[in-house]
Amino acid sequence: MMTGETGMKRRNHPSSAHRWLHVLAAVLAVGTVLLIAKGGLVHSAGAGLSVPDWPNTYGENMFTYPIEKWTGGIVYEHGHRLIASGIGVLTIAVMVMIWMYDDRRWLRVLGAAALVAVIVQGVLGGLTVLMQLPTAVSVSHAMLAQAFMIATMLIAAATAPGWNRVKQPESVAANDGLRRLLLATVLFTFVQILLGAITRHTYSGMAITDFPLNNGKVIPDFTHFGVMIQFAHRVGAVILTAMIFTQGIRILRNKALSALRWPALLSIAMVTVQFLLGATVIWTREAIVPNTLHVAGGAITFTLVFLTYARAVHFYRFVGAEERHDGVRLQGMKA
Numbered sequence: 001m002m003t004g005e006t007g008m009k010r011r012n013h014p015s016s017a018h019r020w021l022h023v024l025a026a027v028l029a030v031g032t033v034l035l036i037a038k039g040g041l042v043h044s045a046g047a048g049l050s051v052p053d054w055p056n057t058y059g060e061n062m063f064t065y066p067i068e069k070w071t072g073g074i075v076y077e078h079g080h081r082l083i084a085s086g087i088g089v090l091t092i093a094v095m096v097m098i099w100m101y102d103d104r105r106w107l108r109v110l111g112a113a114a115l116v117a118v119i120v121q122g123v124l125g126g127l128t129v130l131m132q133l134p135t136a137v138s139v140s141h142a143m144l145a146q147a148f149m150i151a152t153m154l155i156a157a158a159t160a161p162g163w164n165r166v167k168q169p170e171s172v173a174a175n176d177g178l179r180r181l182l183l184a185t186v187l188f189t190f191v192q193i194l195l196g197a198i199t200r201h202t203y204s205g206m207a208i209t210d211f212p213l214n215n216g217k218v219i220p221d222f223t224h225f226g227v228m229i230q231f232a233h234r235v236g237a238v239i240l241t242a243m244i245f246t247q248g249i250r251i252l253r254n255k256a257l258s259a260l261r262w263p264a265l266l267s268i269a270m271v272t273v274q275f276l277l278g279a280t281v282i283w284t285r286e287a288i289v290p291n292t293l294h295v296a297g298g299a300i301t302f303t304l305v306f307l308t309y310a311r312a313v314h315f316y317r318f319v320g321a322e323e324r325h326d327g328v329r330l331q332g333m334k335a
Contacts, residue, residue: 021097022159028090029152033299035087036145038080040295043200044288047073048133051081054126084122091118094155107158114151121148135201142197146190149299150306157310169317172256176318178247182309185243189302192240195233196298204230205291211282237275244271244305251308259315263308270301 042048050073051057057065057078063085070078095111102108124141131137157163199205207226214220214231222228244267251257251264274297280290312318 017097017101018159019161021094021101022156022161024090024094024097025152025156025159028087028094029149029156029303031083031087031090032145032149032152033296033303035080035083036149036299037292037296038076038083039142039145041288041292042076042080044286044291044295045073045076047076048138049129050074050077052129054129057081081125084125088118088122091115091152094152098155098159102159104158107155110151110155114148114155117144117148117151121145133201135198138201139194139197142201143190143194146193146299146302149303153303153306154310157307163314166315169313169315170256171317171319172254174254174257174316174318175320178250179309179312179318181243181247181250182305182312185240185247185305186302186309188236188240188243189305192233192236193298193302195229195236196294199226199229199233200295202226202229205281205286208234209282211279234278237278241271241275244268244301247308257312257316259311260308263304263311267301267304267308270297270304273297274301 053059055062057074058069060066062078062081065078091114095115098111099108121141121144124137124144127137128134128141202225204226207224207230208214208220210216211234214234215227220227220231222231248264248268251260274294277290277294277297281287281294284290
């Protein structure tokens with residue numbers, strides 16, 4: 001899907017329009033990460049019900065609510081709503097520009113899907129308040145945010161000049177197992193974030209009170225759900241860290257995969273920071289700052305592993321040893 005559009009005839013619009021599309025898409029993507037971090041701050045500060053109604057704010061219009069009334073937890077929750085509204089407006093602008101200035105069908109569909117997602121996300125956010133923070137709705141709200149973020153990242157990447165200069169993926173000497181590992185890492189990152197979201201929204205963050213041990217043991221006594229989900233999240237963190245380091249080392253060892261080096265390096269760095277942040281959350285008894293940074297770190301890690309995979313698919317065609325041997329033999333027969 002990401003490489004098939006290269007043969008498509010593009011509209012002859014001024015390049016400045018495409019540059020602005022990319023700029024807006026990049027702002028949307030970065031803004032979405034910040035919005036997720038802001039949502040993490042709302043939960044970490046226990047401010048999810050600081051504004052008890054929706055879509056109004058204490059019976060007043062959300063956009064005209066007096067700033068002098070922004071006190072206590074209202075600052076967190078009301079600010080989160082305003083930023084989310086801005087993200088919604090940006091999503092509309094990006095979708096309109098895609099449909100005006102880009103003929104790639106898959107990108108148009110993705111832009112429309114992103115708009116639907118941000119609308120549903122807003123409704124889910126409202127329901128979390130009106131229904132008093134039910135776990136299922138809160139977790140759905142958190143995970144749809146991650147999916148929306150990935151959509152915005154792909155739009156930003158696909159509208160970048162460097163992306164569009166690639167006409168055909170370059171054949172490189174690399175086992176296709178690496179591509180499968182990259183995809184598996186993306187999928188497992190989503191699962192790991194889901195485990196984290198369930199841990200947060202079932203208030204199980206301190207079900208295991210120490211680290212690196214688990215309630216004083218290597219494997220804790222599974223006395224209740226909180227211990228099970230917290231331990232699953234910890235095991236997932238070890239597995240994901242190993243996957244990211246493995247794929248990163250394989251990429252760095254292959255000089256032909258130069259377009260994947262920077263996201264691979266950043267993924268390794270970010271997952272290391274994220275692992276330490278998770279430990280710090282336990283050591284500080286879920287202090288607001290490390291707790292919020294842990295949410296943001298998860299989003300950034302997800303972004304980096306996804307960009308690594310997306311760039312691998314778009315820029316390269318992995319050719320294994322057997323395929324290279326067949327190609328050489330065919331060329332010899334033609335000669």
